[in-house]
Amino acid sequence: MSFRPCAVIPSRNHAAVLGDIVQRLRAAGLAVFIIDDASDAPARDAIAALHAPADGVVVFRFAENQGKGGAVAKGFELASAAGFSHAAQIDADGQHDLAALAPLLSLGEAHPEALILGAPTYDRTMPLGRRLGRWLTHLCVAAEILSPRIVDTMCGFRLYPLASIMALLATQPVGRRMDFDTEIVVRAIWRGVPVHHLTVRVTYPAGNTSNFAMLRDNWHMTRMHVRLLLGMLMRLPRRRQARFRADVPRHWSGIGERGAYWGLRLLAATYRVTGRWGCMAAVLPIALYFHLTGREQRRASHVFLRRAYRASGKGREPGWLDGLRHSLGFASNAVDTFGAWVDGIDEAAFEVMDKAEVRRVTASGRGIVLIVSHFGNAELSRATLDPATRDRITLLVHTRHAENYARLLRRFRPDAAFNTLQVTEVTPATIMALQETVEQGGWVAIAGDRTPVHGGERTSRARFLDHDAAFPQGPYIIAHLLGCPVYLMFCLREGGRHRVYFERFAERIELPRRDKEAALAAHAQRYARRLESYCLRDPLQWYNFFDFWAEARAR
Numbered sequence: 001m002s003f004r005p006c007a008v009i010p011s012r013n014h015a016a017v018l019g020d021i022v023q024r025l026r027a028a029g030l031a032v033f034i035i036d037d038a039s040d041a042p043a044r045d046a047i048a049a050l051h052a053p054a055d056g057v058v059v060f061r062f063a064e065n066q067g068k069g070g071a072v073a074k075g076f077e078l079a080s081a082a083g084f085s086h087a088a089q090i091d092a093d094g095q096h097d098l099a100a101l102a103p104l105l106s107l108g109e110a111h112p113e114a115l116i117l118g119a120p121t122y123d124r125t126m127p128l129g130r131r132l133g134r135w136l137t138h139l140c141v142a143a144e145i146l147s148p149r150i151v152d153t154m155c156g157f158r159l160y161p162l163a164s165i166m167a168l169l170a171t172q173p174v175g176r177r178m179d180f181d182t183e184i185v186v187r188a189i190w191r192g193v194p195v196h197h198l199t200v201r202v203t204y205p206a207g208n209t210s211n212f213a214m215l216r217d218n219w220h221m222t223r224m225h226v227r228l229l230l231g232m233l234m235r236l237p238r239r240r241q242a243r244f245r246a247d248v249p250r251h252w253s254g255i256g257e258r259g260a261y262w263g264l265r266l267l268a269a270t271y272r273v274t275g276r277w278g279c280m281a282a283v284l285p286i287a288l289y290f291h292l293t294g295r296e297q298r299r300a301s302h303v304f305l306r307r308a309y310r311a312s313g314k315g316r317e318p319g320w321l322d323g324l325r326h327s328l329g330f331a332s333n334a335v336d337t338f339g340a341w342v343d344g345i346d347e348a349a350f351e352v353m354d355k356a357e358v359r360r361v362t363a364s365g366r367g368i369v370l371i372v373s374h375f376g377n378a379e380l381s382r383a384t385l386d387p388a389t390r391d392r393i394t395l396l397v398h399t400r401h402a403e404n405y406a407r408l409l410r411r412f413r414p415d416a417a418f419n420t421l422q423v424t425e426v427t428p429a430t431i432m433a434l435q436e437t438v439e440q441g442g443w444v445a446i447a448g449d450r451t452p453v454h455g456g457e458r459t460s461r462a463r464f465l466d467h468d469a470a471f472p473q474g475p476y477i478i479a480h481l482l483g484c485p486v487y488l489m490f491c492l493r494e495g496g497r498h499r500v501y502f503e504r505f506a507e508r509i510e511l512p513r514r515d516k517e518a519a520l521a522a523h524a525q526r527y528a529r530r531l532e533s534y535c536l537r538d539p540l541q542w543y544n545f546f547d548f549w550a551e552a553r554a555r
Contacts, residue, residue, distance in 0.1 A: 006086070006087055007031070007032045008072060009021065009032065009033070009089075009090050010091075011037065011047060011092035012036075015039070024101070028105070033087075034047060034050060034092075038066070060078060067175075067176040069179065075087065076169070085112070087159070087165075089160065100157065107159075112161060114195060116198055117185065119199050119200065120202040142293070144186050146232065148294075179223075183228065270282045280332065280335055287327055287328050288327075294327075294545070300545050304542055305540075309539065311536060329540045354501065367438030367484050369445075369482060370443045370488075371505065372447055374543045378491055392442045392443050394443070396447075396474075396478075431481050434478065435481075446474060448527050459472055471527065476509050476511070476520055480511045487505055489502050490534050493541065505526070505530075506523075
């Protein structure tokens with residue numbers, strides 16, 4: 001499928017920032033179709049003035065209001081007739097951060113058959129009523145597709161594959177008003193259209209007027225969910241023959257953050273009131289729900305546990321109870337982290353096994369690269385460090401999956417907020433920023449068990465639990481460029497206590513020009529052996545719930 005995208009903007013009485021949005025879209029090389037859904041003056045005239053077909057901007061006006069769905073569908077019709085393969089839907093009020101436009105198009109080009117949905121992160125400008133409405137919609141959609149994997153169906157920032165969507169609209173009834181955004185996603189999933197997510201920041205502009213009619217649109221939304229729920233009941237007998245393809249990630253970055261911000265806040269508040277056991281009681285049904293509905297995560301858990309059990313000499317296959325314990329262990333891990341940040345942790349339940357080495361490194365004032373992992377509780381070990389040491393850590397992250405958690409932390413413990421640096425690839429600017437951090441005695445923390453967002457690029461194959469797996473080269477490339485010592489840190493729950501293991505990995509990483517790949521592979525293999533040794537102590541503390549060996553098999 002050739003990739004030729006455009007943009008579709010539905011608008012009713014939103015013109016204040018529309019010109020700026022169009023300018024940004026044209027700068028990105030997109031033709032723009034604006035659908036004026038019977039706007040009133042003066043917005044009508046302002047929108048009409050943007051019509052410039054010779055410059056790639058087409059304005060179509062409805063004389064009578066059709067609703068958001070009707071306007072978007074008309075935009076699809078115009079875009080498809082003009083020969084475009086994909087349409088990026090953008091809201092006209094400027095609430096979406098258009099910095100996400102380039103990643104949206106890149107993801108669409110990489111997956112041309114997929115529907116790319118914006119996974120919004122909101123600031124304090126979002127009205128409470130909107131938050132509650134979205135939460136209820138998410139619950140309904142999870143029931144309608146029998147999966148909680150779809151992060152958001154109401155965000156108006158998305159990229160549609162026009163061929164499959166036009167075929168859907170020609171054969172399926174889809175709501176014409178505010179119910180359109182959600183219904184077309186559910187029906188696309190039912191038809192087997194794959195779905196991917198992309199994080200986008202959303203802000204409600206000051207003075208923004210909403211076209212959402214409380215009574216009318218809530219009535220349409222209610223009717224839509226009744227239709228979809230009934231439709232799902234009718235589909236159930238066929239579900240065994242037709243598996244859903246909705247958002248089944250092959251790479252860890254395709255898994256969106258499943259914990260909603262308000263849900264995390266509720267859990268943190270529960271911990272403060274009831275303590276650890278009360279919070280665990282609240283978390284258990286949630287963890288059970290995610291375990292039962294997370295088919296891909298359950299499968300990945302089973303594959304990992306089977307390989308770990310064989311490597312440790314256990315003569316049995318993991319059963320359903322092992323998988324459940326694995327999921328509940330992740331929930332317990334999260335509760336322990338809440339406890340560390342919200343109320344602190346009992347010193348008797350926490351032990352640093354290499355305290356002298358930590359003190360020596362801290363006292364030296366030297367910067368280091370600290371390789372952490374998703375085994376055990378790395379965040380708990382950071383929470384329990386003394387404030388001076390904790391403030392020295394800068395965490396490198398590949399995606400914004402943990403933004404909800406970071407927001408929660410800033411709310412309850414502003415003094416312990418994340419020092420993070422978003423990184424999708426190592427650039428000269430990245431290295432300059434990290435060099436300054438290290439020169440000031442900072443610790444650069446990076447996960448050693450998560451490959452880059454772009455998949456097989458900059459990875460080395462290493463033997464892990466008797467099978468080849470892809471490990472990132474990033475930690476060793478960065479350490480080489482920074483010229484500083486490298487340490488590993490693991491935090492395990494052992495015998496009712498949390499134990500932190502802090503060990504030297506290398507005084508300096510050297511990467512010769514000749515055989516550079518071999519040197520990187522050797523470092524990755526050394527790390528894989530250390531990670532494996534800890535995993536075999538207690539496999540149920542491994543929290544990478546995706547196919548860890550997929551990339552190595554594909555290469």
